[in-house]
Amino acid sequence: MPKKLVSLTLNGKQHDGVAPDNMLLLDYLREGLGLTGTKTGCDGGECGACTILVDGRAQLACLTLVAQVAGKSVETVEGLSSNGQLSDVQAGFHEKLGSQCGACTPGFVMATEALLRANTNPTDDDIRNALGSNICRCTGYIKIFDAVHHAAALRREEDPAPYPTVADQAA
Amino acid sequence: MDALHSFEVIRPKTVDEALAARIAHRHSRMIGGGTDLLVNIRRRIETPSVLIDTSDLTDLKTIEHGDTGLSIGASVRLFEVAEHPNIQHFYPAIAQAAGSIAGPTHRNMGTVGGNLCLDTRCIYYNQSEWWREANDHCLKTELGDMCHVAPKSKGVCFATYSGDLAPALMLFGAEIDLLGPDGERTVAMRDFYIGSSRQDGSKGDGINYMAIKPGEFVVRVRASSPGRLISGYDKIRIRRSIEYPVAGCAAALTRDDDTLTDIRIAFTGTNPRPVFLEGTADLAGSTLSDSVLEGIDNLCKDQLMSMKTTFTPGHYRRRVATQMAKRLVGQLFNAAG
Ligand SMILES: Cc1cc2nc3c(=O)[nH]c(=O)nc-3n(C[C@H](O)[C@H](O)[C@H](O)COP(=O)(O)OP(=O)(O)OC[C@H]3O[C@@H](n4cnc5c(N)ncnc54)[C@H](O)[C@@H]3O)c2cc1C
Ligand code: SF4
Ligand code: FES
Ligand code: FES
Numbered sequence: 001m002p003k004k005l006v007s008l009t010l011n012g013k014q015h016d017g018v019a020p021d022n023m024l025l026l027d028y029l030r031e032g033l034g035l036t037g038t039k040t041g042c043d044g045g046e047c048g049a050c051t052i053l054v055d056g057r058a059q060l061a062c063l064t065l066v067a068q069v070a071g072k073s074v075e076t077v078e079g080l081s082s083n084g085q086l087s088d089v090q091a092g093f094h095e096k097l098g099s100q101c102g103a104c105t106p107g108f109v110m111a112t113e114a115l116l117r118a119n120t121n122p123t124d125d126d127i128r129n130a131l132g133s134n135i136c137r138c139t140g141y142i143k144i145f146d147a148v149h150h151a152a153a154l155r156r157e158e159d160p161a162p163y164p165t166v167a168d169q170a171a
Numbered sequence: 172m173d174a175l176h177s178f179e180v181i182r183p184k185t186v187d188e189a190l191a192a193r194i195a196h197r198h199s200r201m202i203g204g205g206t207d208l209l210v211n212i213r214r215r216i217e218t219p220s221v222l223i224d225t226s227d228l229t230d231l232k233t234i235e236h237g238d239t240g241l242s243i244g245a246s247v248r249l250f251e252v253a254e255h256p257n258i259q260h261f262y263p264a265i266a267q268a269a270g271s272i273a274g275p276t277h278r279n280m281g282t283v284g285g286n287l288c289l290d291t292r293c294i295y296y297n298q299s300e301w302w303r304e305a306n307d308h309c310l311k312t313e314l315g316d317m318c319h320v321a322p323k324s325k326g327v328c329f330a331t332y333s334g335d336l337a338p339a340l341m342l343f344g345a346e347i348d349l350l351g352p353d354g355e356r357t358v359a360m361r362d363f364y365i366g367s368s369r370q371d372g373s374k375g376d377g378i379n380y381m382a383i384k385p386g387e388f389v390v391r392v393r394a395s396s397p398g399r400l401i402s403g404y405d406k407i408r409i410r411r412s413i414e415y416p417v418a419g420c421a422a423a424l425t426r427d428d429d430t431l432t433d434i435r436i437a438f439t440g441t442n443p444r445p446v447f448l449e450g451t452a453d454l455a456g457s458t459l460s461d462s463v464l465e466g467i468d469n470l471c472k473d474q475l476m477s478m479k480t481t482f483t484p485g486h487y488r489r490r491v492a493t494q495m496a497k498r499l500v501g502q503l504f505n506a507a508g
Pocket of ligand 3: 039040041042043044045046047048049050051060061062063
């Protein structure tokens with residue numbers, strides 16, 4: 001399969017590479033560029049582990065061809081942290097234990113990033129609607145709601161709600 | 172990583188360029204969001220040599236709404252339909268149907284053209300190549316000579332059409348504009364889906380389910396003005412966040428005082444085509460009584476033909492669809508009161 005030049009914006013920087021037309025963006029990121037933060041979780045479209053942003057909106061890298069994103073802006077989880085500091089969304093998932101095995105986490109983090117750019121004060125329903133394409137088999141989702149609320153507070157530059165104590169929970 | 176089969180991707184900027192590419196490559200396929208086609212390609216169910224991407228076709232990215240009706244371009248994304256204020260207001264069934272397709276990330280990708288042309292589905296077909304090979308290929312991939320759902324089907328396939336937009340659009344007498352080597356033509360949506368699966372071979376089936384000619388593609392879909400119709404969409408699925416319908420139902424009606432003056436019902440997820448229920452006009456003219464609901468029951472028994480093409484049994488899907496229709500009609504009738 002002949003390779004073609006592809007130019008796109010990757011995590012904010014101009015990227016020029018080569019890829020054949022039949023290459024999935026997921027494979028290009030992981031195997032072509034070594035950006036293994038974007039995960040593979042299923043055989044196509046079922047799990048959300050591969051969620052990235054294309055022109056600011058969440059998309060599935062496993063159902064996108066490199067050729068389809070030429071000229072567009074692609075963002076992966078690697079683009080979020082700066083100078084070794086976790087981004088607010090990453091910090092939320094870390095702080096609230098929104099990640100256990102971690103396989104789904106980059107996908108959830110990217111879908112949350114897209115949500116918070118549009119809405120810095122999401123309700124539980126907003127979160128459910130925005131993260132509905134992502135599946136997690138570990139956390140039971142409750143921790144993910146907590147993580148997104150925490151991240152949203154950081155994005156609003158407010159102090160996140162403290163952990164409920166055992167006494168709070170009993171009340 | 173298993174490489175996909177070799178193919179070329181073309182990204183035309185204008186509808187004329189898309190048509191030229193379509194004429195130059197007879198075996199090309201259009202690709203919108205790829206959320207259906209790329210799944211099939213990954214499973215080697217389909218191996219087209221050229222993909223023509225519709226996402227740069229600016230002319231097909233518009234939604235127009237006016238007195239005469241609604242027009243939605245083939246490249247419009249599903250989230251745009253779901254969130255469009257005029258569609259939500261005048262055509263709630265269409266907005267609700269769009270908002271119930273797959274999950275939110277899929278709706279950022281999936282297009283109206285891709286949803287209308289969604290491939291029909293079956294548990295013996297939507298499987299990986301090794302699964303299909305190990306379990307004997309069936310008719311639909313053209314590699315087998317038998318239908319596993321109905322072994323005595325005499326060459327007919329019953330794979331289910333499960334696109335959500337089609338039944339909602341059908342309530343408003345929608346038409347599809349197609350462009351191809353012979354120019355542009357318009358087909359009523361009810362004539363576009365031909366998957367009747369009659370064994371006399373008179374019409375199409377789960378394999379041959381759209382009246383689209385070689386080289387043609389969808390440019391837009393148009394719905395007529397809703398007038399006083401109030402409408403809604405309901406869908407039952409195994410997982411509420413991301414899933415094809417067990418069955419989907421769109422309904423619209425008008426109510427004058429206590430009289431049901433117009434009633435329209437359409438389904439997806441039941442037959443190899445979206446089903447616009449024939450004969451509902453005879454149910455109008457009285458209030459929403461038990462006999463109207465029984466009338467819906469009888470029409471559904473007659474026209475819904477669910478087979479064991481999904482994990483839920485056919486007779487269960489037909490009952491779910493029927494029940495959903497009666498519930499939705501009841502809700503709309505009350506809302507209109
Ligand atoms: C997990 C999952 C759940 C899903 N759930 C649902 C669901 O609940 N309801 C539902 O309806 N769908 C569902 N889908 C299928 C799919 O996401 C949607 O139907 C979507 O709208 C398809 O649009 P697309 O643009 O991505 O199609 P594509 O994959 O790009 O194309 C689909 C088909 O249409 C053809 N096509 C595309 N554009 C045109 C055109 N302009 N003219 C002619 N042919 C064209 C393609 O050649 C292909 O055969 C689901 C998919 C996944 C992966
Ligand atoms: S209905 Fe029969 S022929 Fe059609 S896809 Fe299923 S098994 Fe194959
Ligand atoms: S890898 Fe599962 S949706 Fe992309
Ligand atoms: S943390 Fe394991 S799948 Fe989500």
